Amino acid sequence: MADTDPTPEQEAAARAKEAQEQAALPYKWNQTIGDLDVTMTVPGNLKGRDLVVEIKKQKLKAGIKGQEPIIDGDLPHAISTEESTWTLTSSPDGTKIVEIHLDKVNKMEWWAHVVTGAPKIDVSKITPESSKLSDLDGETRGMVEKMMYDQRQKEMGLPSSDDQKKADILKQFQSQHPELDFSNAKIQ
Incomplete structure (x- = not known):
């Protein structure tokens, strides 16, 4: 039996479940095609030295020293560690925000999650x-x-653009060589 597209109700339920899973995470994240940003709130009295933030090519760990990490896991795809950074900023409500910027190696790929153990989002809906x-x-x-x-x-x-390009080249060649028979030509 062929897969059928989900009904609008199923689609809405899937989006709601996804939103609920993402909201339950102890951090927020968003991405562009080229990079990914993670933010998490920590108590306002903390300084940078009170935090543990490890950014590796395929691993991310961040949290408060001496406590369970807020985020800890393997990244689904590689990042450029030289271009990835983190900062600690004060927010208006007296807390502080840890902002982690990850620079994707593959600038053509949407990530379904920040770390592989976290709930996924449907990247086809981006x-x-x-x-x-x-x-x-x-x-x-x-x-x-x-x-x-x-x-x-x-x-x-x-x-596709490649198919069209091949067809255009063949058409041009045909016009330059009308003596040749292209009726059985196959473009690959």
Whole structure:
């Protein structure tokens, strides 16, 4: 039996469950296609030396010294440790916020969770802000735009940009060589 799309009610229930799971986490997180940010609240009397924050290529540990870590686990994907940072800032309510910035190695991948043991989000429901495309460098932006175009084409049952390019090259070659028979030509 083929998979069927969930009903709007099932979809809403899945989103609600996901939101509830994410809200229950002892930290908040969000991401762009290129990086991921984690924030967690700690008591206002703490200083940086009172915290333990370990950022490794595929592991993250953060919390208050002498206590169970607030977050501790393997990252689902690699990060660039040189470009990843953490800061401690005061918030208006008297608490402090630990902000952890993780720079993704693969700038083309959405993460389903921060650490592998945490509840996942449905990355297929992520709609990137189109205004953020302008933040990308030219080559990365071109790749993202091509991926988005190819995805739209695929959804409409139309050829991808690569398929179209091959067809255009064949068409050009055919026009330059009308004496050849291309009726059985297959593009691969």
